[in-house]
Amino acid sequence: xxxxxxxxxxxxxxxxxxxxxxxxxxxxxxxxxxxxxxxxxxxxxxxxxxxxxxxxxxxxxxxxxxxxxxxxxxxxxxxxxxxxxxxxxxxxxxxxxxxxxxxxxxxxxxxxxxxxxxx
Numbered sequence: 001x002x003x004x005x006x007x008x009x010x011x012x013x014x015x016x017x018x019x020x021x022x023x024x025x026x027x028x029x030x031x032x033x034x035x036x037x038x039x040x041x042x043x044x045x046x047x048x049x050x051x052x053x054x055x056x057x058x059x060x061x062x063x064x065x066x067x068x069x070x071x072x073x074x075x076x077x078x079x080x081x082x083x084x085x086x087x088x089x090x091x092x093x094x095x096x097x098x099x100x101x102x103x104x105x106x107x108x109x110x111x112x113x114x115x116x117x118x119x
Contacts, residue, residue, distance in 0.1 A: 004029040004038070008045045015052035023053045041082075044073035048086055055093060064093045 007029040011022045026049055033042065051066035071086035087106055094103035 004033040005042060005045070007032075008042070008049050011049045012052065015049060016056055019053045019056040022049070023057075026050050026053065040073045040077040041079060044070040044077065044079075044082065044086075047073065048082075048089070051086075051089060051093075055089075055096075060093055060097050064090065064097075067093060 007025045011025045011029075015022045026046060029046055038046070047066045047070035051063045051070065054060075054063035054066060067086050067090045071083050071090065074080075074083040074086060087109070091103050091106040094100075094106055
């Protein structure tokens, strides 16, 4: 699991510059640690990093879903700081999609119960 965590940590600062390479790193991290063996924070880190790559690649619906997963996992693990970071990313993704009312709701913390795009 340490190798997967190191890959995720190395991927985040590079997600905007080299999304294709980072996507391959994240695929490797996922292969190293099956979901059932990974802790919730590690799964959340992976989902958050994946969301960054997806957003950079223009796949905003998938990025939104990954951010929601990260936010839920971090919230369930009691990491409110990381959950807030995911919520900030979610606000940005919603705004990029033109869903400004939802983005405002997310920014105000009213979006946590939502489960996916358009819901």
